[in-house]
Amino acid sequence: MFKFAPAIARHQMKRVYFIILLAFFAANSYAQRYCYVDTKYILENMPDYAAAQKELNQLSEKWQNEIVTRYEAIDNMRKAYHAERVLLTVDMKRQREEEIAQAEKEAKELQKKRFSLNGDLFKKREELIKPVQDEIFKALVELAESGNYMVIFDKSNDSSIIFASPKYDKSDRILKKLGIKPGQSKPSDDDEKGKDNQQNDSPGTKPGNTNSKQNSMPRSGGTDLKKG
Numbered sequence: 001m002f003k004f005a006p007a008i009a010r011h012q013m014k015r016v017y018f019i020i021l022l023a024f025f026a027a028n029s030y031a032q033r034y035c036y037v038d039t040k041y042i043l044e045n046m047p048d049y050a051a052a053q054k055e056l057n058q059l060s061e062k063w064q065n066e067i068v069t070r071y072e073a074i075d076n077m078r079k080a081y082h083a084e085r086v087l088l089t090v091d092m093k094r095q096r097e098e099e100i101a102q103a104e105k106e107a108k109e110l111q112k113k114r115f116s117l118n119g120d121l122f123k124k125r126e127e128l129i130k131p132v133q134d135e136i137f138k139a140l141v142e143l144a145e146s147g148n149y150m151v152i153f154d155k156s157n158d159s160s161i162i163f164a165s166p167k168y169d170k171s172d173r174i175l176k177k178l179g180i181k182p183g184q185s186k187p188s189d190d191d192e193k194g195k196d197n198q199q200n201d202s203p204g205t206k207p208g209n210t211n212s213k214q215n216s217m218p219r220s221g222g223t224d225l226k227k228g
Contacts, residue, residue: 040156052128
């Protein structure tokens with residue numbers, strides 16, 4: 001009878017250790033709370049963001065047309081020069097060529113000024129979009145602190161989240177923190193059309209224009225949420 005007592009005791013201790021370990025992992029998992037938001041959805045419901053995107057699209061189109069007009073004028077200068085070249089003196093040819101070269105230089109400088117990485121459009125985007133992003137970030141920090149969330153994932157921007165239960169989506173809660181009723185601001189047809197022309201500040205050309213020099217025209221856009 002007493003021969004098996006040590007074995008029984010060891011078995012019981014193993015069970016106790018297992019229960020303690022299980023309780024530890026359960027408590028630890030409960031303490032580490034997670035949720036997610038969709039910043040693209042949040043931005044699309046913010047009137048300030050919609051207004052900023054509209055202004056950026058209009059400004060981008062205005063500046064792009066300005067540069068296209070310059071290149072068209074250069075093409076006309078070049079065609080006129082070739083048509084009249086046989087009638088020009090050597091000095092007149094040199095002068096016309098210098099005028100064309102100067103016009104091209106000015107057009108390229110203007111294009112760089114407007115659409116380069118740190119150009120006018122980029123700076124305007126920072127001016128208009130960053131305050132909106134900062135509002136969202138502040139609301140996310142408040143949510144994390146009040147809800148004791150260890151991590152808040154972002155479902156948008158090609159994230160690696162394969163499946164997420166809607167009950168853990170706190171996007172509408174963020175909108176309410178910002179004083180916005182979900183669904184009150186939806187992009188218009190013009191805004192949607194503008195989005196097709198401004199994928200993440202990527203280069204593009206004016207529709208219908210086939211001039212090889214009229215390239216590298218960035219559009220405004222992008223919804224990446226960063227705190228900087």
